Amino acid sequence: MNYFNKYRILLYFIVPMLVVVFFKNISSGPDIQTIKVSNNKQQDVNAKFTDIVNYNFDVKPILSDKCYTCHGPDDKARQADLRLDFVNGISDFLNNDTNHSIIDLNNPQSSEIIKRIYSNDKGYFMPPPESNLKLSVNEKEILKKWIEQGAKWDSHWSYNKPEYPKPPETSHSAWINNEIDNFISKKFDQKGLIPSEPASKEILLRRVFFDIIGLPPSIEQIDSFLEDNSEDSYEKVVDRLLSSESYGERMASIWMDLSRYGDSHGYQDDTERVMWPWRDWVIHAYNKNLSYDKFMKWQIAGDMIPNATKEQILASGFNRNHKITQEGGVIDEEYRVEYVADRTITTSKIMMGLTLECARCHTHKYDPITHDEFFSFYSFFNNIDEKGQIPYGVTAPKPNMTVKKEDTENDLSFVKLPDSLDNVTLMVMKESDKLRKTYVLNRGRYDSPTNEVKPNTPEIVLPFDDTKYSKNRLGLSQWFFDPENPLTSRVVVNRIWQQFFGVGIVSTPDDFGSQGSKPFNPELLDWLAYTYQNHDKWDTKKFIKRIVMSSTYRQSSKINYDNQKIDADNTYLANYPRQKLTAEMIRDNALASSGMLVNKIGGPSVKPMQPEGLWNEVIGGGGGSLAFYVPDSGENLFRRSLYTFWKRTVPPPSMMIFDAPTRDDCVVVRQKTSTPLQSLALMNDPQYLMAAEHLSNKIFEKKLSQTEKIIKLYRTITSRSPNNFEINRLKDYIKDFQQTNNTDERDAFISLTQLIYNLDETTQKS
Numbered sequence: 001m002n003y004f005n006k007y008r009i010l011l012y013f014i015v016p017m018l019v020v021v022f023f024k025n026i027s028s029g030p031d032i033q034t035i036k037v038s039n040n041k042q043q044d045v046n047a048k049f050t051d052i053v054n055y056n057f058d059v060k061p062i063l064s065d066k067c068y069t070c071h072g073p074d075d076k077a078r079q080a081d082l083r084l085d086f087v088n089g090i091s092d093f094l095n096n097d098t099n100h101s102i103i104d105l106n107n108p109q110s111s112e113i114i115k116r117i118y119s120n121d122k123g124y125f126m127p128p129p130e131s132n133l134k135l136s137v138n139e140k141e142i143l144k145k146w147i148e149q150g151a152k153w154d155s156h157w158s159y160n161k162p163e164y165p166k167p168p169e170t171s172h173s174a175w176i177n178n179e180i181d182n183f184i185s186k187k188f189d190q191k192g193l194i195p196s197e198p199a200s201k202e203i204l205l206r207r208v209f210f211d212i213i214g215l216p217p218s219i220e221q222i223d224s225f226l227e228d229n230s231e232d233s234y235e236k237v238v239d240r241l242l243s244s245e246s247y248g249e250r251m252a253s254i255w256m257d258l259s260r261y262g263d264s265h266g267y268q269d270d271t272e273r274v275m276w277p278w279r280d281w282v283i284h285a286y287n288k289n290l291s292y293d294k295f296m297k298w299q300i301a302g303d304m305i306p307n308a309t310k311e312q313i314l315a316s317g318f319n320r321n322h323k324i325t326q327e328g329g330v331i332d333e334e335y336r337v338e339y340v341a342d343r344t345i346t347t348s349k350i351m352m353g354l355t356l357e358c359a360r361c362h363t364h365k366y367d368p369i370t371h372d373e374f375f376s377f378y379s380f381f382n383n384i385d386e387k388g389q390i391p392y393g394v395t396a397p398k399p400n401m402t403v404k405k406e407d408t409e410n411d412l413s414f415v416k417l418p419d420s421l422d423n424v425t426l427m428v429m430k431e432s433d434k435l436r437k438t439y440v441l442n443r444g445r446y447d448s449p450t451n452e453v454k455p456n457t458p459e460i461v462l463p464f465d466d467t468k469y470s471k472n473r474l475g476l477s478q479w480f481f482d483p484e485n486p487l488t489s490r491v492v493v494n495r496i497w498q499q500f501f502g503v504g505i506v507s508t509p510d511d512f513g514s515q516g517s518k519p520f521n522p523e524l525l526d527w528l529a530y531t532y533q534n535h536d537k538w539d540t541k542k543f544i545k546r547i548v549m550s551s552t553y554r555q556s557s558k559i560n561y562d563n564q565k566i567d568a569d570n571t572y573l574a575n576y577p578r579q580k581l582t583a584e585m586i587r588d589n590a591l592a593s594s595g596m597l598v599n600k601i602g603g604p605s606v607k608p609m610q611p612e613g614l615w616n617e618v619i620g621g622g623g624g625s626l627a628f629y630v631p632d633s634g635e636n637l638f639r640r641s642l643y644t645f646w647k648r649t650v651p652p653p654s655m656m657i658f659d660a661p662t663r664d665d666c667v668v669v670r671q672k673t674s675t676p677l678q679s680l681a682l683m684n685d686p687q688y689l690m691a692a693e694h695l696s697n698k699i700f701e702k703k704l705s706q707t708e709k710i711i712k713l714y715r716t717i718t719s720r721s722p723n724n725f726e727i728n729r730l731k732d733y734i735k736d737f738q739q740t741n742n743t744d745e746r747d748a749f750i751s752l753t754q755l756i757y758n759l760d761e762t763t764q765k766s
Helices: 002-006 008-028 032-045 055-066 112-117 137-148 179-191 201-213 219-227 233-243 245-258 276-287 292-304 310-320 332-352 371-381 473-480 488-501 522-535 540-549 561-566 583-594 634-638 653-657 676-684 686-700 706-718 724-741 745-757
Strands: 400-404 423-427 438-441 449-453
Touching (some): 055 137, 112 137, 179 522, 201 540, 233 245, 292 310, 310 423, 332 371, 332 488, 371 449, 488 540, 583 653, 583 706, 653 676, 676 686, 686 706, 706 724
């Protein structure tokens, strides 16, 4: 604990800055909707007009961005009684005047759209000046050419069921390793790009280790891979990683963001809750490779499966991860409605990738989802016997289940119950015996019920067939995996792709609707979706292996400047995209490479080192067991970051600095920042200082030359051998540090270790 006193001033400096910058970014950062529109603009500006204009990928983004606000799905916002979001609308007449066709296929130039977008009359042209929307020259040309080509209309691309596209032939046949490469290299041909050289074996190994298990390779593992010259050397590594228990921890770390997992209730005093046995199940489910359909069905409705096992009931805890209030004086029904809405929004975001929440207060302004449909979907989750306000100090409000010691020796062996506990109780789902009616809430307000609705799904996605599925959560979970459902497979394969390439094929993984980004390679997305669902049978490990075995994944991240001129953002993946490690990986890398990591699966959350007094300032006079932050001792200080105790009102500062979300809500993609605070954390957080000192002393005490020590140190931290130039620069650093600080070589070596932990390369995946 001496580290707290030694570095207290620096840590007190970092944490206040973190709070200010974090909340400033939230309040003043770019609006996500603006970012989506900007992405579509850029793609439209780059559009080429030599080919047939595609409604979904060329035309609809323009209409959605510039027209739907006044001429879209929302009845209350619609102007001139004109809709441009469905085929009957674009074939109609303005104000029912047969002299003014919205689109005139016999005489395209007479189409009202063309006349208005090219007009100079401020009282006539569209979009109107007061909308602050403006069509670019290219956007006007796209609309004009589309009408001239017959104005072919189609429903939004993501609502069409994925079909199996045949992998295309390309000029890069020698480069192709599997079907993914066919689709990627076809884009190379179309854009004039060339693939990058393969990544070096050291860099590829580091990349795949972090991607599959979230930890770095050891020097012994690196050397073994370098010495194995067999054709399947890389595949053997991939298979070992996928069979490692650390794989489940890596995948569970991603799922914690999606499931908004926390160890506290999240409101006011933010007292403790117990949900870690559910997290143990998630790790277990990934490690035993539970198929994705079962993985989700059990979480959505495991408690409703006929003769449900204890494991299936426990899995349903997913839908109880939302925040819950214990504050006195709150209106019970108001908060209960918030819990149901949270389950509704979280499930729709994960399973459909739609902004369903936009229809909570009114019909969606951009997508064909009505206000009533939101509450019809909401009704699936509205029959739980729960309270809006729970008694103070309750860690697992009803409905709940108790896991006993004998359960962990039988059905629930994956729950790592400590010896000090005989049982543990956590929240799960359970339907009320009396069916609760659901009403559309005017403006989404709990106290403004209007008409009654029954459980149902958005018609545009797939009508809910109640002859096949019961109108409850179990039926809903089955509906998601109906062979005709167009979204489930697309949305999940896009998220998995994002895990490995940093950005999904659809760069807005939480929005596959009209305002979301277009897939950069729609044929690849559909091939992956179809294959995962129909060929792999939702086998996630098999799917991941296909990705990491592709030549696309195994490319170098070095930039080809000819490629960069064509594709500055590397959208089409002519090189592997550079990516920062996640907050968890950065800390775990320091612990693992230094030899301090306690690699133990599961169990209650732990409290590693944090700044003294971390929780004091935000507790409103209560807080129970969480009134003060008391770090653990012994091995719990050095467990994987997945197990770090997560108090929602004060998440771990170091994790927040490196872009971890608060876990208040479902987060599908983390923000990506690079700030001075991150370097300050690496240089001053006691955890990193201890790791640097521990590793430095281990290497320094070996009977090696200075050069050999530097090489070993560099390889241990970065997984790569330094070149001669780098070695000499590191030697110079040691010499300069000794002279400047009048100290011995051991202290200089510790400082060098801190420096290498702070290198950009160390915090990057590739």
